[in-house]
Amino acid sequence: MGASESDLSSVDTLRDQISALETRLSGISQQHQDFEVWPEAKDGRVLTICGARLQCRSDVSILTGPVIGKVTSTTALVLLETSKTVDVTMYVSLVDLDVPNGRVIASAKQRCEARKPTTISVSNLLPGESYVVTFSGVSRESASTRIGQLRTFDLEDRSLRILSVSCDSPDKVLSGEPNMWETLSERVLRKELPPVDLMVHLGGQVSMKKAFEDSWVILKRHSERSDLVPGEWASIEAEVLERLRSAYRFSWNLPYTREVLASCSHIMVCSDRDVYPNFTLDMDLSTDIGGRVTTTLLRLARRVYREYQRALWDREDLEELSGKEDEMVAKRGGAGQGREEDGRDEIR
Known part of the structure; x- marks a missing residue:
């Protein structure tokens, strides 16, 4: 019994010595960094x-x-x-x-x-x-x-501590109303509280309505042109992608939102609001009416969703996935002639 207690005492002593040594080495390293002269540091x-x-x-x-x-x-x-x-x-x-x-x-x-x-x-x-x-x-x-x-x-x-949110619409918050993200920020960043392990976003992470409508106007205007030159449509799609991405940049850089997104793990699940509210029921967004504009815009909106949201938990090659989608559309006849070809039944 005495030998066993002695062994445990030796282990505890060794652990304390290692911990003290690690602390000392860290302090020395920090001092070295503080006093080291770097030519680049001047500018x-x-x-x-x-x-x-x-x-x-x-x-x-x-x-x-x-x-x-x-x-x-x-x-x-x-x-x-x-x-x-x-x-x-x-x-x-x-x-x-x-x-x-x-x-x-x-x-x-x-x-x-x-x-x-x-x-x-x-x-x-x-x-x-x-x-x-x-x-x-x-x-x-x-x-x-x-x-x-x-x-x-x-x-x-x-145990697992999870927060869940959905349908973030900062543009609809009136003056004087409580800010959901301020409350979340206080909970996530307070060190005296148990840490939040995960935040699950259940759809509507970003208000896409205005960006989607602006993108529709861009595509509609250019689709009616008769003077498009080869390769110009790709630059038009790039313009639409930039407009859709700007919605994420705005929402995810708002006060408190940015801090929360940077301070714990986030998993996001897509809903129709991450493309356009109720877009699956909107007849104007069927290929029978919207044609090439519809197929292009829905494809680009899904791409942006994958870039910002799905990429947080799935590193599938987006370029390869988009290429497969383009091939599928081409095999079906380009812009598509039927509702089943507009890709509105699934957001992947």
Whole structure:
């Protein structure tokens, strides 16, 4: 019995010594970073946050995100959208009592296309830990303000704290009415409360009505032209995609909304509102009446949904998926002649 107690005492002593050593090394590392002379630092190109050295570029800003997507016990998906095409490095830093200033645990480099959301995946995280997410390759302002937080699932904890929301319509909130996102922000960010593990969005994540109607006008106007040149329709579709994406940029950058999206895991399920309210029942959106405009707009609206929402939990290649969809439409005869070809029965 005495030998067993002695062994346990030795283990406890060793653990305390390792913890003290880790704290000391972290302090030394932090001091080294604070006093190290970097030539780039004179013009603000280097920023240190939670142990991550972030190379800053004044010509690149973050338009949307970070939005924390699917998180498991060891992995995480994070969505980001930048103003220019750039290689972004995402750093994930562990913040705990031993190292309150943070230390980098994992990183991932990803090419982000201009004005198009991209998901960055990171693995080999520790279960049940809190992390800070930062980005290198963007402006100093974006690097210092666009910071994410996530917590991996604890495999030994059998409980799961979930918040659910639906039908977000900030344009319908009247002056003086309570802001749902302010309430959610207070709950998610309060450290003294048990952490929120997941937020489930049950449709209507973004109010798309105005963007959809604007896009309809763009496509309708150009579809009636007789002077279209080869390749011009692709640029018209790009204009529509930009208009649809702008609705996400507006909604997801509103006060409190941005903070909540960056502070816990989010899973989103599509509803008709994420395309256009009741679009499956709108006869004007049937191919019998809308023709090429309908098929094109619904296809692009589904694409944008996949880019911003489905990508948070499914990394299926969007270009490949869209290519398959285009091939399917072509085999059916282009714009389609029947209601079953307009793709209104399924949002994937």
